Amino acid sequence: MYGQVAAVRNLSLTVERGEFLTILGPSGSGKTTTLMLLAGFEAPNTGDIVIGGKSVAAVPSYRRDQGIVFQSYALFPHLSVRGNLEFPLEMRGVKQKDRSARVERILNRVHLGDFGDRMPSQLSGGQQQRVALARALIADPPILLLDEPLGALDRNLREQMQGEIKTLHREFGITTVCVTHDQEEALTLSDRIVVMRAGQIEQTDTPESLYDRPATRFVANFLGEANFLDDIGLAVGADVPQSSETIAMVRPERIRIWAPDAAGRGFADDRQEVSGTVEEMIYAGPLRKYQVRVGHAQLIVREHVAAGQQVFRKGDEVRLDWLRTDIRFVTA
Missing domain, CATH: 2.40.50.140 (Nucleic acid-binding proteins)
Known part of the structure; x- marks a missing residue:
């Protein structure tokens, strides 16, 4: 609730292990609030949030051990690329030797092996996005949350990063929940799409089924023409x-x-x-x-x-x- 306004109402949603689920909807539909509830930045007034069989509704965000990528990347500007990637491992008590090895592996995986000593301000938007993804993945989180992850990129780079995210998801197999208002992005990346409207789920299905057989006029109009x-x-x-x-x-x-x-x-x-x-x-x-x-x-x-x-x-x-x-x- 935001004052007297229920941003999300009667939401019941199950995400399968290893699935890439996208929550799609216009501004004010409740999609971002849903992600904030999953991340632990907001607490539900009623109901529960269960991840891996355990209730986390009352668990603060810093104890949920989740990977999160924001539209703004949220990289630490005073740390190098390598420092940004080491930070979540250090917070989890990983030893220096193991941290260094894991950082080098993930840097190579996201094609930034020669960029470890650069500062975020010395990177392009696409490179910063890769660092943000690598930082979210490096600690092997049980769930990855993506908040409009490609919204700050131009069209060509956005399409390139869609392919990169899809490949990384397939390789790591991490359960992923993505929030976006971009229909093409949702169709490209997702195993399933949840279309939200006015704080409620309008329809949930595979990209093909949602596009080919929308249930309502709203879904038909929002997902394509x-x-x-x-x-x-x-x-x-x-x-x-x-x-x-x-x-x-x-x-x-x-x-x-x-x-x-x-x-x-x-x-x-x-x-x-x-x-x-x-x-x-x-x-x-x-x-x-x-x-x-x-x-x-x-x-x-x-x-x-x-x-x-x-x-x-x-x-x-x-x-x-x-x-x-x-x-x-x-x-x-």
């Missing part, structure tokens, strides 16, 4: 029955876009087709994104750029179609 067909006036047919409490949805990359007179397009019973007018075409390197007006609704279409592909411009009349089996039903 979604076209909701309720405003088009179609008699929607799909592979699952529709109820009065659900809305039909199709992902932008599942929609094909054609010129009205395109040769060989044809029409099949397993597809649905509508007419529309292009309102915007956005070029994004490997992808083109179209915004198409269909009646009172706007549909988004994403297609991979290919040689010889017809490009549509604002004002062009087009036909759109999609497989009936690509339609999903979500609750409002």
Whole structure:
């Protein structure tokens, strides 16, 4: 509780040993508070937190023996890279000889073998992130907590570090809980994703299942882009029955876009087709994104750029179609 506000409510979550679990949600959804509860920086008003079969709800953070990586890295500026890595071992009473050996091993593992004597201010953002990860992993913690770990990096470096984190997780096998608002990061790294909204869990599943079969309109919109067909006036047919409490949805990359007179397009019973007018075409390197007006609704279409592909411009009349089996039903 923050005053009279419950930041997290009725939260029940199990993380499997060795799993990479990501808590995803917008600002104010409760994801960071959940991580702070796991880290011991916040205490629950009710309920319990159990790690490895032991209750830790009343255990302070410095006694939980967890590895934590913050968005700001939180490296000690007055210590060298080697000093930053030795610190958690020294606090655990590891002898100097053993500390030195472990530091050298982890430095080489994160490709910083020649950087041990540098100060944090002499490192790039990516190098500082590697030091922060190495410091969190060096004491073999039972659980690793990542708080927006890549938020301070530029896009290319962020993608590179996603691969590095995934490799380190697979190699060390440490149970990992990550908090982020970056959907791509969550999809790339996770074994499972928890989507939070207003302090509660909206849906938990594998990245593939969450994206392909979201349970609610919120999840469909937050994890990628979604076209909701309720405003088009179609008699929607799909592979699952529709109820009065659900809305039909199709992902932008599942929609094909054609010129009205395109040769060989044809029409099949397993597809649905509508007419529309292009309102915007956005070029994004490997992808083109179209915004198409269909009646009172706007549909988004994403297609991979290919040689010889017809490009549509604002004002062009087009036909759109999609497989009936690509339609999903979500609750409002």
